[in-house]
Amino acid sequence: MHLSRLELRELRNYETLALELPAGVIAVHGPNGAGKTNLLEGICVAAVGESPRARTTDELIRWRSQHGFVRAEFVNSERRRRVEVGLAASGRRQIKIDGVSRRRADLIGVAPVVLFSASDIEVLRGEPSGRRRLLDSELSAIRRSYYYHVTRYRRAIEQRNRALKEVRERRSAEEALTPWENAAARHGAHVMLDRSDFIASLAPEAQRAHATVTGGGRGLTVTYGPSIAIETGQTAGTDGKDEAGRVEHVTRRVAAALEERRRVDVQYGTTTRGPHRDDIELALDGQSVRAFASQGEQRSCAVALRMGLAAVAHAMTGEAPLLLLDDVLSELDERHRRGVFAACDADQVIVTCCDREDIPRDVLAESSIFAVENGEVTPHHARPR
Ligand SMILES: Nc1ncnc2c1ncn2[C@@H]1O[C@H](COP(=O)(O)OP(=O)(O)O)[C@@H](O)[C@H]1O
Ligand SMILES: [Mg+2]
Structure with missing residues (x-):
């Protein structure tokens, strides 16, 4: 194009x-x-x-x-x-x-269109929220269902946070959390699986681009850092049955994690685990790009990440x-x-x-x-x- x-x-x-x-x-x-x-x-x-x-x-x-x-x-x-x-x-x-x-x-x-700008380097260096924003905007642009699930997930978490405060102030019983946890788990499972699949296809492309930019040298790895450990079953295939099974598994994991955290979350008045706390981890030969890479190395990683995103879009859309x-x-x-x-x-x-x-x-x-x-x-x- x-x-x-x-x-x-x-x-x-x-x-x-x-x-x-x-x-x-x-x-x-x-x-x-x-x-x-x-x-x-x-x-x-x-x-x-x-x-x-x-x-x-x-x-x-x-x-x-x-x-x-x-x-x-x-x-x-x-x-x-x-x-x-x-x-x-x-x-x-x-x-x-x-x-x-x-x-x-x-x-x-x-x-x-894929744009690389200097602010990408800030995204690598900065807080996880910037990397989640990048992921959300890329995924929303290619998958309408992602946008649907991520907005509903956020709404469910807002509602749960409100309910957590009510429980803390003893204006509600703990059961008031259940419907929001169920909704968060249902939509959050799709968010996590989409992120996991997307990063799985992005990682080799970003790695290849990085090798080309730097002429070999240190290997770039891009991995999904979910806030709740899940088995993504990436290799299980994507036919309807397996897909439903993956969603089911992750939904249960998220629901269980939210329920387990209730006591802590009530104390803080906020939801401390879930895809709204996910991250993408970039490493050069196993060492965090955010923490250890030089300015120039971070720039090469940021470029490679954008090139990887372009390659994924190319593969998906032709x-x-x-x-x-x-x-x-x-x-x-x-x-x-x-x-x-x-x-x-x-x-x-x-x-x-x-x-x-x-x-x-x-x-x-x-x-x-x-x-x-x-x-x-x-x-x-x-x-x-
Ligand atoms: N709304 C605007 N109307 C007129 N000039 C603007 C406006 N917004 C930014 N500029 C001017 O555009 C220039 C910056 O352009 P930019 O494309 O960022 O520069 P660069 O060539 O360095 O990338 C600045 O000089 C700024 O004053
Ligand atoms: Mg400029």
């Missing part, structure tokens, strides 16, 4: 922009504050209907403007799709696909996502920079950097180059044949 055309109006520091983009590697370079990240943000707005970094729609709209607009044309092996997103300062947004008004969820699958690499090259030496490009499995890669010399010479020779300055984008020269 690739982005063949991008138009921005009154978005961030872009007044108007219209770009034709070929497949292959696209290098976007320019000084700090030029609008490189804003450009990628615009692409994400078209691809997923929202910005990965703006908290409000208002932030995205150019200062002193009331409306912002993004139009993008995505081409995959089968067809060309046009996505338009209108943004209003009031917070309203209108999404059209091929000229027809749609909801945000309708964008799923239209233009799969379409290689568009790769957006925002400022990925800083802090990496020449060998790792080469490795990043070698690891890209995509029809199109848009990479931003301050200096185009940051891009390995042979990659640059094959790239389309755009300079960004002050919200204006200038193509360098036609892509060599």
